Every structure is written in structure tokens, then in C-alpha cells.
Amino acid sequence: MVGETARAPRRDRVSVTAVRHAFGESFDLEPGYLNTAAMGVPPRRAAAVMAEEVTRWARGRCQPTDYDRDVATARAAFGRLVGVGADRVVLGASVSQLVGLIAANLPVGARVLVARNDFPSVRFPFLARRPDVIVDEVELDHVPDEVAGHDLVAVSVVQFGDGRIVDLEALRSAAEASGARVLLDATQALGWLPLRLDWADHVVGAGYKWLLAPRGPAWLTVHPDRWAELVPYAANWYAAEDPWQGVTGGSLQLAGDARRFDLSPVWMAHRGAAMTLPWLAGLDLSAVHRHCVGLANGFRAALDLPPADSAITTLDRPDAAERLAAHGVVASVRNGRTRLAFHLYNTEEDVALALAALRR
Missing domain, CATH: 3.40.640.10 (Type I PLP-dependent aspartate aminotransferase-like (Major domain))
Known part of the structure; x- marks a missing residue:
């Protein structure tokens, strides 16, 4: 499973998509997305501009x-x-x-x-x-x-x-x-x-x-x-x-x-x-850093792990990826460990969802 992304089937997740607001932007983000280290999620504004650009291209309006x-x-x-x-x-x-x-x-x-x-x-x-x-x-x-x-x-x-x-x-x-x-x-x-x-x-x-x-x-x-x-x-x-x-x-x-x-x-x-x-x-990246690392360290503390002071954390637990995916948490497996990444659009809800998946 090395190099794979662990996630639940998309049909089980579409209905729970919700708008999140973070650092002045909004995101259409499903709860439990902890995989920014593999692929980030754009703000709604950027996604809308990209969709509009594809439409312009399809109509021959781009130069x-x-x-x-x-x-x-x-x-x-x-x-x-x-x-x-x-x-x-x-x-x-x-x-x-x-x-x-x-x-x-x-x-x-x-x-x-x-x-x-x-x-x-x-x-x-x-x-x-x-x-x-x-x-x-x-x-x-x-x-x-x-x-x-x-x-x-x-x-x-x-x-x-x-x-x-x-x-x-x-x-x-x-x-x-x-x-x-x-x-x-x-x-x-x-x-x-x-x-x-x-x-x-x-x-x-x-x-x-x-x-x-x-x-x-x-x-x-x-x-x-x-x-x-x-x-x-x-x-x-x-x-x-x-x-x-x-x-x-x-x-x-x-x-x-x-x-x-x-x-x-x-x-x-x-x-x-x-x-x-x-x-x-243009953001205060010190505030972004505190937010991301705070979530990651809080997740680790709940599992009795020492702080790592990084927005990326890993678990050396054989069943972690399967448990997370079964409960709708999107993570990755790298070098045999389950990797979770906490970005500015993540919240305590994502931490709680991941912890619940691992504790069940």
C-alpha cells in the first residue's frame, strides 16, 4: 500500500460536503480531508475561476x-x-x-x-x-x-x-x-x-x-x-x-x-x-503555522505521542490507514506509515473524526 491514498468510496462522502471558512477564504471540503501533503484543496473562489476558464476555453474565447x-x-x-x-x-x-x-x-x-x-x-x-x-x-x-x-x-x-x-x-x-x-x-x-x-x-x-x-x-x-x-x-x-x-x-x-x-x-x-x-x-504565516501545528500536536497528544511540531504527522500502526478510510478520513501511506497533513482549512472536527476512527 506504499504510496497509496487511503479513503472511503466517494459515493459515501458526497452528501457530507460542507462550506468551511478559513483565513478569509471558503472551501467546499468534506470532513476528514487530511491529505494536503499529497494534494491541496483550492478555495471556492479559485475553483470557480478555473471552472469559468474551462468554459471560456470550450467556447474559443482564450488567447x-x-x-x-x-x-x-x-x-x-x-x-x-x-x-x-x-x-x-x-x-x-x-x-x-x-x-x-x-x-x-x-x-x-x-x-x-x-x-x-x-x-x-x-x-x-x-x-x-x-x-x-x-x-x-x-x-x-x-x-x-x-x-x-x-x-x-x-x-x-x-x-x-x-x-x-x-x-x-x-x-x-x-x-x-x-x-x-x-x-x-x-x-x-x-x-x-x-x-x-x-x-x-x-x-x-x-x-x-x-x-x-x-x-x-x-x-x-x-x-x-x-x-x-x-x-x-x-x-x-x-x-x-x-x-x-x-x-x-x-x-x-x-x-x-x-x-x-x-x-x-x-x-x-x-x-x-x-x-x-x-x-x-499575504497571510500571517505565523498564525497559519500555529493553527496547523496545533492541530497536528493535538492529534498526537490524544494518542499519547510526543509533539512533532510539524503540520505533517505519521502513525506506525498497521491498521491505521484502513480504519481511517473506513470512517471517511482521507490520508496517505508513505514509507509504510500512515501520513496525515493538517492545513489551514482543517479543524478540530477533522481531528475528532480521525481519533474516533482509530479508537473504534
Whole structure:
């Protein structure tokens, strides 16, 4: 069952859908949805805009240039969530594709440090694409201690499998002392964990989990000191200084900032991202953090487990996934453990439902 989502049949759950209000937005969310670490649920407003956009498309009313503002809006909001300007943000389609850009630019013989059992999209671009580099895998807690002697450290801020958080301050200090570059995957952190990662060489994140956007957009920040070092292996019309001039017969010239590494956008998905990312970037993320971690720690306390201080928690209990699914709780199984994720739209009702399922 590894990698599966545990849930009850949909026909048993449709009638209990209710509107929830959280941090200024409303959600059509079924009780017991604790699976944001796999897929986020959009606000009603964003879902309505996406439905309207599909209708416009079906009626032949969409044009490619319609989405330029959405792309720029989501790009800038991602930068604010990370703590950098929009000029540092690269547009991509997935974490693995963007990590692959960094992997492709490593010199032969480079040494890369990764965390054992980190998400495959962080590790696999180095392991599979670059057999001429050396990849060392260590336990997450040991990553800061092993930085010396490596050219690049690639690690998730929050581990997808169990919610553990890397010691960012220790990692930063170790990288500055040794001169190693740092690539952080913030996919499981952005949207609930307040972060300022302007010091990192690269920060990557996908939009369809905690950022509540449609699947399609992903972003990568590139420190200005690295712009000249990276070869834009996927150079395309959208990476030009003026993309629309290039496709109408004008001369092509790479953008002067991090846009030179862009992929062309998944247009409609960016319309949804332009709704959710600015809203999240404008919230008091300390309050969001307290809410999410408070629910997760409360759930753990009720099961006599110590606090984990993460929005993601796991259970090492063989029957947990089946019990939760039988009572309408949507969770996932990762690395043999049942994973639950508490986001800003979750409430004590979700905690109570999950606890009731486990206690019966």
C-alpha cells in the first residue's frame, strides 16, 4: 500500500460536503480531508475561476496572452513566500524538472549530499541523470554535519514521508563555512511554515500541495550570483527577454534575470495559482503555522505521542490507514506509515473524526 491514498468510496462522502471558512477564504471540503501533503484543496473562489476558464476555453474565447498577468502574479507571490524578488524566480512544470536543471549544470566529479529517503524528485535527478557525480546519502539529522567536502547539498525543508524539518540554521552555517551550494525543496513547507530562504542558492517548490494551486506550475529561485553559471538547457521562446517578439519573427535574446531559465507556462493552471499564492503570501504565516501545528500536536497528544511540531504527522500502526478510510478520513501511506497533513482549512472536527476512527 506504499504510496497509496487511503479513503472511503466517494459515493459515501458526497452528501457530507460542507462550506468551511478559513483565513478569509471558503472551501467546499468534506470532513476528514487530511491529505494536503499529497494534494491541496483550492478555495471556492479559485475553483470557480478555473471552472469559468474551462468554459471560456470550450467556447474559443482564450488567447495565450491572456495568461501573462497570471504567470507574473504567481511568480511574484512565490518569491514573497520564499523571501526573494520576482527577478530570481524561474517558471517550471515540476520539481524534478527544475532540480534536473541544477543537476545538468554540475561539473564532472562533483559531490552531492542528500538526505536518505528524501522525496525522489530531489535525489533522482542526480542519481539517474548524472552517473559522473558522487551522491552521498545520510540521515536527515546528519545533513548539516556532513556538508564539508560537498559541492552541493540538496534537501527538502520538510520531509514528505514524516514531516521532519531540516535544521536550516545549522545547514546555512555549514554551507557558508565550506562554500557548498544549497538547493532546498520547499514543496512540503511553503504555505504553512514561515520561511525566509533568500540565502539559499536555489529553492524549488510545486504548487499543487500546500499552495493549493492546480498541478502544472512549479518554481525555482536562483540566486543572482548563479545566473551566469547555469546553462539554460531548456531554453525556449518563453525564456526570451520579450517572449512574444521571438514567436512573431523578432530576434531571440535570453532574459536578463532568472526568467532565462523558464519553461513555457501551463496557462490555465497559472490562473489558479494567481488566485491562491498571493492570498497565502499575504497571510500571517505565523498564525497559519500555529493553527496547523496545533492541530497536528493535538492529534498526537490524544494518542499519547510526543509533539512533532510539524503540520505533517505519521502513525506506525498497521491498521491505521484502513480504519481511517473506513470512517471517511482521507490520508496517505508513505514509507509504510500512515501520513496525515493538517492545513489551514482543517479543524478540530477533522481531528475528532480521525481519533474516533482509530479508537473504534
